[in-house]
Amino acid sequence: MGVSKTDQIIIVGGGAFGLSTALQLVQKGYSNVAVYEKDDHIPPRFSAANDLNKIVRAEYEDQFYTDLTIRAIKAWKTPLFAPYFHQVGFLHCVSGAAPQQATDTLNRFRASAERDAQIKPHVVPLDNIEDVRQACWQLDGPLSGWNGYFNRFDGYAHSGAALAGVYRAAQAAGVRFLLGEKNGAVDELVYVSTATGKKCAGIRTRNGRFHPASLVIVAAGAAVGRLVPQLGQTVVAKSWSVAHVRLTDEETSALRGIPVTYARDLGFFFEPDPKTNLLKMCPMGGGYINTDTKTGVSHSPSTLKESAFLPEEDEKQLRQLLRQTLPSLADRPFVEKSLCWFADTNDSDFIVDYIPNMSDSVIVMSGDSGHAFKMFPIAGTFLTDMLEAPGSQQPIARWRWKQSPSNDGKGDWGGDVSWRLGSSKELSSISPTKAKL
Ligand SMILES: Cc1cc2nc3c(=O)[nH]c(=O)nc-3n(C[C@H](O)[C@H](O)[C@H](O)COP(=O)(O)OP(=O)(O)OC[C@H]3O[C@@H](n4cnc5c(N)ncnc54)[C@H](O)[C@@H]3O)c2cc1C
Structure with a gap:
C-alpha cells in the first residue's frame, strides 16, 4: 500500500x-x-x-x-x-422456558469457554437455581429453571x-x-x-x-x-433495543459488582452505573431493520427521534427478565429507551x-x-x-x-445467525412514527 x-x-x-x-x-x-x-x-x-x-x-x-x-x-x-473495564464476570444462563435453540447456543458458548486453557479456570457450572444464587446473591427472583455457567474471565x-x-x-x-x-x-x-x-x-x-x-x-x-x-x-443496518431502569442510591449500592446477567432466551442487564443510577438492559431477539423497498438495502434512520422508543414485545421480555431476577424492579418505568443501530x-x-x-x-x-x-x-x-x-x-x-x-429479500439474516434468537422485523411495522429512509 x-x-x-x-x-x-x-x-x-x-x-x-x-x-x-x-x-x-x-x-x-x-x-x-x-x-x-x-x-x-x-x-x-x-x-x-x-x-x-x-x-x-x-x-x-x-x-x-x-x-x-x-x-x-x-x-x-x-x-x-x-x-x-470491569471484570465482574458473565452469568450466562437459559431460563426454564427457553426454546431448544437458546439452550444449544448456550452450550456451544460454554464448550468454547471450557476448551480454552486461558478461560477454563474461570468457568463455574451453574446447574440449578442455588448455583445461580451462589454466583450472584442479589438475584432474589424465582429464577425458574435457570441453569448455565458463570465465567469470571469476562465482564x-x-x-x-x-x-x-x-x-x-x-x-x-x-x-x-x-x-x-x-x-x-x-x-x-x-x-x-x-x-x-x-x-x-x-x-x-x-x-x-x-x-x-x-x-x-x-x-x-x-x-x-x-x-x-x-x-x-x-451489510444490513439492524437495531436492538436498549432500555434503563432508574434506581435509588441504595439500590445501586446493593447491586455493586453484580456480573453481567444474561438469560439467552430473554436478554441481559449490567451492574448499575454509579454516576447515573441507571441499570441498562437489552432484550435478546432478531432485531429490527429498515429496508428501502426499491433497493432491498436496510439503512439506519437519519434522525435519532425515529429510534427513541422501546417496542412492546421487547418491553414484555425485559419485564419478564426482571420478574425472574430482580422482581422489586419489574414494574418500574423504563427510561432512556432507544433502538441502537449496528452494521450486520x-x-x-x-x-x-x-x-x-x-x-x-x-x-x-x-x-x-x-x-x-x-x-x-x-x-x-x-x-x-x-x-x-x-x-x-x-x-x-x-x-x-x-x-x-442478489436481492432475494433475505438480506436480514436475523434467525440465520446461531447466537441470536428470532427473525428480524421491519422498523415500519413496529414504529410509533414511520421511519424515513
Ligand atoms: C444494542 C446493542 C448492544 C451491543 N452490545 C454489544 C456488546 O455487548 N458487546 C460488544 O462487543 N459489542 C456490542 N455492540 C456492538 C458495538 O456497539 C459495535 O460493534 C460498535 O459500536 C461498532 O463500531 P463502529 O465504529 O463500526 O460503528 P459506530 O460505533 O456506530 O460508529 C459509527 C460512527 O460513524 C458516524 N457516521 C455515520 N455516518 C457518518 C457520516 N456520513 N459522516 C460522519 N460521520 C458519520 C456515526 O455518527 C457514528 O459515530 C452492541 C450494539 C448494539 C446496537
Whole structure:
C-alpha cells in the first residue's frame, strides 16, 4: 500500500472503529490523520457504542474471535483502557422456558469457554437455581429453571466513557477532529478517473467543502451503506433495543459488582452505573431493520427521534427478565429507551478491506455485526496490520470485501445467525412514527 506516514488520511466516523483506528495510526507514526464525525461531540449519539456499557465476553463459538477477545482483554487492562473495564464476570444462563435453540447456543458458548486453557479456570457450572444464587446473591427472583455457567474471565466496558477517553488521547496525540452537522458530516466520497481506473480523491462534507486525502477510511457503522452503496446487501443496518431502569442510591449500592446477567432466551442487564443510577438492559431477539423497498438495502434512520422508543414485545421480555431476577424492579418505568443501530453481516464477520478497483484509496471498516465493542482497544490494529501487509489485500480472508448477495429479500439474516434468537422485523411495522429512509 502506497500511503506514506505524512499523507493525509481521513477517517469517516468517530465511533468504536474510527477512534480506535485514529489512535493506532498516530501511535504508528502517521502524522496527518483527521476524523470526520457528524455529531458535534464524542461519544456521538449515532454511535452504537454511545451508551453506558457493552459486554466483554471472550467465549465465542468461533475460536478466531475468542483469541482476538483474549488479546483485547489484555489491552483493556492497560492504563488508557483500564478505567473503563470491569471484570465482574458473565452469568450466562437459559431460563426454564427457553426454546431448544437458546439452550444449544448456550452450550456451544460454554464448550468454547471450557476448551480454552486461558478461560477454563474461570468457568463455574451453574446447574440449578442455588448455583445461580451462589454466583450472584442479589438475584432474589424465582429464577425458574435457570441453569448455565458463570465465567469470571469476562465482564463489561463503559462504552461511551471509553470512546471519550480515546478521543481525548487521540486529540492529544495530534489527530484532528471535525465534528458536527456542517463540518463533520460527510455527504459523499469523491471519486476521480485515473490512467488505470478510478480512485477516491477525498470527501465532501455537508457544507459543500471538498477535503482531499490519500486514503479515506469509512468507519460509519450502520450508516456505511449510504456512503458505500457498492456494499449492497452485504451489510444490513439492524437495531436492538436498549432500555434503563432508574434506581435509588441504595439500590445501586446493593447491586455493586453484580456480573453481567444474561438469560439467552430473554436478554441481559449490567451492574448499575454509579454516576447515573441507571441499570441498562437489552432484550435478546432478531432485531429490527429498515429496508428501502426499491433497493432491498436496510439503512439506519437519519434522525435519532425515529429510534427513541422501546417496542412492546421487547418491553414484555425485559419485564419478564426482571420478574425472574430482580422482581422489586419489574414494574418500574423504563427510561432512556432507544433502538441502537449496528452494521450486520450474514456471517457476523467484520469487513476491513479496500473497496475493489479504487487504487487502494478507500477502505471500509464496518460489518461489526453487533459484537465489536469488546475489540475497541485493538480494533485499530486490524486496519494498520492490513496497511502493513504485503500486497493490497486484507491478510485475514474472512474480513475481505465480499460480493453483495442478489436481492432475494433475505438480506436480514436475523434467525440465520446461531447466537441470536428470532427473525428480524421491519422498523415500519413496529414504529410509533414511520421511519424515513
Ligand atoms: C444494542 C446493542 C448492544 C451491543 N452490545 C454489544 C456488546 O455487548 N458487546 C460488544 O462487543 N459489542 C456490542 N455492540 C456492538 C458495538 O456497539 C459495535 O460493534 C460498535 O459500536 C461498532 O463500531 P463502529 O465504529 O463500526 O460503528 P459506530 O460505533 O456506530 O460508529 C459509527 C460512527 O460513524 C458516524 N457516521 C455515520 N455516518 C457518518 C457520516 N456520513 N459522516 C460522519 N460521520 C458519520 C456515526 O455518527 C457514528 O459515530 C452492541 C450494539 C448494539 C446496537
